[in-house]
Amino acid sequence: MAKITIDGKPMEVADGTNVLEACLSNSVHLEHFCYHPYLPVAGNCRTCMVEIEGPKGPMLTIGCNTKVAEGMVIHTDTPKAKTAQKSALEMLLLDHPLDCPVCDKAGECKLQNQYMEYGLYDFRRGVPRYFKGGKAEDIGEHVMLDQERCVLCTRCIRFVDEIPKSSELGIVSRGHESKITIFPDVRLDNAYSGNVTDICPVGALTLKEFRFKQRVWFLKKAESVCHGCARGCNITVEHNRGRIYRFMPRENAELNKTWICDEGRFSFNYFQENRLEEVRLGHATSNLSDGIAQLANLLKDLSPDDVAGIASPTGALEDLYVMKKLFEKRFRLKNLAAPFWGKPGDEDKILKLADKTPNTQGLNLLGFDTEGKDLLSRIEKGEFKVVLIAHNNPFGQDEERAKKVFAKVKALIVLSVHKTKTVEAGSMAFPVRTFIEKNGTFVNATSRLQRFRQAVEPENPDIVEASLWMVRLAKALGATGFDFEDSPSVFNAMAKEVGALQGLTFNKIPATGKVLDLKPLAAEPFPGVKAQPNVSGKAKV
Ligand code: SF4
Numbered sequence: 070m071a072k073i074t075i076d077g078k079p080m081e082v083a084d085g086t087n088v089l090e091a092c093l094s095n096s097v098h099l100e101h102f103c104y105h106p107y108l109p110v111a112g113n114c115r116t117c118m119v120e121i122e123g124p125k126g127p128m129l130t131i132g133c134n135t136k137v138a139e140g141m142v143i144h145t146d147t148p149k150a151k152t153a154q155k156s157a158l159e160m161l162l163l164d165h166p167l168d169c170p171v172c173d174k175a176g177e178c179k180l181q182n183q184y185m186e187y188g189l190y191d192f193r194r195g196v197p198r199y200f201k202g203g204k205a206e207d208i209g210e211h212v213m214l215d216q217e218r219c220v221l222c223t224r225c226i227r228f229v230d231e232i233p234k235s236s237e238l239g240i241v242s243r244g245h246e247s248k249i250t251i252f253p254d255v256r257l258d259n260a261y262s263g264n265v266t267d268i269c270p271v272g273a274l275t276l277k278e279f280r281f282k283q284r285v286w287f288l289k290k291a292e293s294v295c296h297g298c299a300r301g302c303n304i305t306v307e308h309n310r311g312r313i314y315r316f317m318p319r320e321n322a323e324l325n326k327t328w329i330c331d332e333g334r335f336s337f338n339y340f341q342e343n344r345l346e347e348v349r350l351g352h353a354t355s356n357l358s359d360g361i362a363q364l365a366n367l368l369k370d371l372s373p374d375d376v377a378g379i380a381s382p383t384g385a386l387e388d389l390y391v392m393k394k395l396f397e398k399r400f401r402l403k404n405l406a407a408p409f410w411g412k413p414g415d416e417d418k419i420l421k422l423a424d425k426t427p428n429t430q431g432l433n434l435l436g437f438d439t440e441g442k443d444l445l446s447r448i449e450k451g452e453f454k455v456v457l458i459a460h461n462n463p464f465g466q467d468e469e470r471a472k473k474v475f476a477k478v479k480a481l482i483v484l485s486v487h488k489t490k491t492v493e494a495g496s497m498a499f500p501v502r503t504f505i506e507k508n509g510t511f512v513n514a515t516s517r518l519q520r521f522r523q524a525v526e527p528e529n530p531d532i533v534e535a536s537l538w539m540v541r542l543a544k545a546l547g548a549t550g551f552d553f554e555d556s557p558s559v560f561n562a563m564a565k566e567v568g569a570l571q572g573l574t575f576n577k578i579p580a581t582g583k584v585l586d587l588k589p590l591a592a593e594p595f596p597g598v599k600a601q602p603n604v605s606g607k608a609k610v
């Protein structure tokens with residue numbers, strides 16, 4: 070640790086920390102554009118100017134490229150430092166178009182924010198503004214470039230060089246003519262391209278899928294976890310009036326840093342389209358109370374051995390726990406399994422994993438049979454009268470096999486988010502909530518228990534969490550021990566029973582998750598890449 074002084078306050082920071090990080094991690098506000106906690110330092114925007122005392126008196130220097138040293142005395146707020154910061158900002162704004170009213174970055178733009186904080190000066194340029202040209206250039210499947218808004222911070226270049234290592238972007242020309250561009254005959258189409266729009270501090274790089282859709286100040290944000298694969302990258306679900314407009318990465322220094330893949334980023338529409346909106350009993354639509362009553366009536370005359378259950382790694386831990394409890398108490402636990410019909414997807418050496426479900430480790434934690442070979446062959450032999458399928462879609466993923474397996478079942482009861490082929494094949498179908506519409510937890514492939522918060526409420530009150538649907542069925546069947554009101558109360562009860570969750574409550578799960586004592590299914594991403602000292606979770610990126 071090094072003992073230093075910032076603006077007269079003594080403090081200790083880790084050796085190797087740079088002056089900007091030392092300020093940010095000690096709540097000293099120092100602006101910056103080109104610095105990013107998970108990219109190499111470039112030191113080109115000069116907005117992080119500070120004065121550091123030396124043998125020849127205080128010297129102006131940039132904070133992001135100066136490492137702290139024992140006894141260092143740093144000033145961020147002297148007249149000289151403030152003038153330097155303000156001048157760097159004025160320089161960046163010289164040729165910047167006044168696009169704020171029509172720019173998608175407005176409301177979360179570092180340049181706009183800094184001008185409001187440090188600028189507010191009269192425009193002093195005596196000659197016409199230099200136009201870099203290039204408005205709304207289509208440079209990739211998802212990304213548009215508005216060249217004249219670019220402040221040449223090179224964050225986007227460093228990102229494509231360092232993370233996907235695809236290097237599509239570079240700077241051409243010299244001096245005030247310098248501009249960012251893609252190489253000839255190259256498109257910005259790597260699998261992580263959307264991240265450049267998050268880290269671009271201005272509105273130069275924007276997402277086609279978000280442009281002109283919504284002003285950012287109208288968006289509400291819910292802390293969540295990507296559902297796209299077993300990595301479980303941290304995200305925020307951003308929504309307004311019940312509609313999801315984007316998934317954004319949420320910083321987790323130990324997991325996804327501040328990155329997510331495009332597949333996960335653009336998966337939000339999947340949860341808003343083709344939804345199963347009503348209870349179906351045969352070919353008729355119904356409501357939840359009547360549906361549960363009819364199902365309970367059917368089940369009450371059957372033996373507990375007549376019912377099989379099929380769960381899924383796409384269900385939340387709470388859904389799986391209550392389903393398991395229902396089978397323990399009312400049917401037979403040996404007749405419950407979670408075979409998933411989906412095929413492995415593509416994976417890479419960055420974040421993406423081949424397992425495209427979010428909670429395989431949740432199944433392992435709760436001791437589910439994830440292959441279910443024995444159960445499927447018993448269903449196929451006609452041993453069961455009723456099969457209850459939750460969050461799984463066997464007919465959509467391997468229809469021929471599913472037809473064979475379920476041919477002899479009298480009643481197929483389906484809990485589903487979407488209108489699927491399994492719903493069509495079902496005798497009764499009940500709509501359930503997506504992870505966006507409920508609170509819950511998943512365990513990712515590196516055994517990190519992670520919490521997601523509800524973003525939106527479905528319009529139809531009959532669309533409930535699968536866990537609470539099971540609670541209603543259990544109560545209708547007269548089973549006891551199902552006094553759960555919501556997912557957090559289910560989690561809290563589960564944590565008392567499951568060894569690896571001991572001592573946790575839903576609200577005590579850290580925002581970046583907790584690694585459980587459970588053999589991981591995959592290695593941590595970014596081996597060897599460490600969070601910048603003292604900055605993670607605090608720096609504005
Ligand atoms: S496009 Fe954005 S991220 Fe890239 S250099 Fe310009 S301002 Fe920086």
Ligand code: SF4
Nearest residue numbers: 295297298302330333
């Ligand atoms: S790597 Fe997986 S969890 Fe992460 S954003 Fe992509 S799909 Fe989502």
Ligand code: FES
Nearest residue numbers: 101114115117133
């Ligand atoms: S020079 Fe330090 S943040 Fe840009």
